Amino acid sequence: xxxxxxxxxxxxxxxxxxxxxxxxxxxxxxxxxxxxxxxxxxxxxxxxxxxxxxxxxxxxxxxxxxxxxxxxxxxxxxxxxxxxxxxxxxxxxxxxxxxxxxxxxxxxxxxxxxxxxxxxxxxxxxxxxxxxxxxxxxxxxxxxxxxxxxxxxxxxxxxxxxxxxxxxxxxxxxxxxxxxxxxxxxxxxxx
Amino acid sequence: xxxxxxxxxxxxxxxxxxxxxxxxxxxxxxxxxxxxxxxxxxxxxxxxxxxxxxxxxxxxxxxxxxxxxxxxxxxxxxxxxxxxxxxxxxxxxxxxxxxxxxxxxxxxxxxxxxxx
Numbered sequence: 001x002x003x004x005x006x007x008x009x010x011x012x013x014x015x016x017x018x019x020x021x022x023x024x025x026x027x028x029x030x031x032x033x034x035x036x037x038x039x040x041x042x043x044x045x046x047x048x049x050x051x052x053x054x055x056x057x058x059x060x061x062x063x064x065x066x067x068x069x070x071x072x073x074x075x076x077x078x079x080x081x082x083x084x085x086x087x088x089x090x091x092x093x094x095x096x097x098x099x100x101x102x103x104x105x106x107x108x109x110x111x112x113x114x115x116x117x118x119x120x121x122x123x124x125x126x127x128x129x130x131x132x133x134x135x136x137x138x139x140x141x142x143x144x145x146x147x148x149x150x151x152x153x154x155x156x157x158x159x160x161x162x163x164x165x166x167x168x169x170x171x172x173x174x175x176x177x178x179x180x181x182x183x184x185x186x187x188x189x190x191x
Numbered sequence: 192x193x194x195x196x197x198x199x200x201x202x203x204x205x206x207x208x209x210x211x212x213x214x215x216x217x218x219x220x221x222x223x224x225x226x227x228x229x230x231x232x233x234x235x236x237x238x239x240x241x242x243x244x245x246x247x248x249x250x251x252x253x254x255x256x257x258x259x260x261x262x263x264x265x266x267x268x269x270x271x272x273x274x275x276x277x278x279x280x281x282x283x284x285x286x287x288x289x290x291x292x293x294x295x296x297x298x299x300x301x302x303x304x305x306x307x
Contacts (some may be wrong), residue, residue, distance in 0.1 A: 010256045014263020031261050032215075036222040038254045041247055043226020048234050050227070068299060072292030079291075080284045091281070092288040116281045123285035129259060131289065139293055140300060147293040153219060155262070158255050173223065180216055 058170025091117035095149035136163035150179040
């Protein structure tokens with residue numbers, strides 16, 4: 001069974017489980033703990049194979065992927081502008097950071113805009129989980145990082161690492177870190 | 192589309208969000224950094240990576256699947272409470288934004304390759 005099918009099946013199972021079985025766990029903190037464990041595992045291989053020169057080149061590549069991610073999102077926002085109005089740009093520029101986008105747009109434009117921002121960015125992240133393993137043969141690794149957007153340094157990082165290897169650890173993390181500073185400013189600018 | 196906004200009103204909120212996120216970002220850097228230090232230690236001491244590669248990749252894949260499962264359970268509550276049409280439209284916007292981002296990189300890479 002291919003890995004992306006396993007991911008899809010696991011996600012659907014998780015959705016159904018969350019919908020029909022009421023259980024009281026703190027999933028958010030479990031997700032963060034697992035994430036840190038995974039990043040630790042990735043770091044071990046990174047330490048084994050990354051040099052200082054790779055770090056410098058990686059930061060530049062991370063910046064370039066971020067620019068592509070922003071440009072692509074603006075184009076998508078403009079394409080949906082006639083249907084959804086200005087909220088399309090403000091939510092597309094969230095680059096997959098749904099926790100920020102949802103809460104920020106709710107506070108500035110109301111509940112419906114917040115909902116759009118949340119779903120837009122959540123779907124981008126979920127799409128990344130399927131798209132990165134699926135398109136890894138057809139697209140370059142830079143494209144995969146641009147596609148991931150903000151989660152390239154957290155939830156989608158393991159997926160990028162699995163497809164692109166240790167040479168893309170630094171660009172992936174660098175892009176995620178930079179989005180943390182760029183996305184709030186851009187979202188506010190498009191509100 | 193209003194590009195100019197009131198910085199006095201927005202900046203405290205943006206600052207707060209960045210500060211909250213800074214803790215998470217620091218934790219990410221710490222996890223990766225600690226892993227890297229161990230990786231460098233293993234390399235310097237001549238311990239072959241192959242010895243830990245198999246259990247590490249098994250743990251890695253298992254962790255991804257548990258993570259996806261938990262994200263699924265978290266998402267189920269949010270997905271149930273929305274208007275279907277608006278939700279589908281928003282989902283398409285997210286997917287389209289992701290695809291356009293990837294396409295932008297592909298186009299720039301192609302243009303740069305042609306320029307060389």
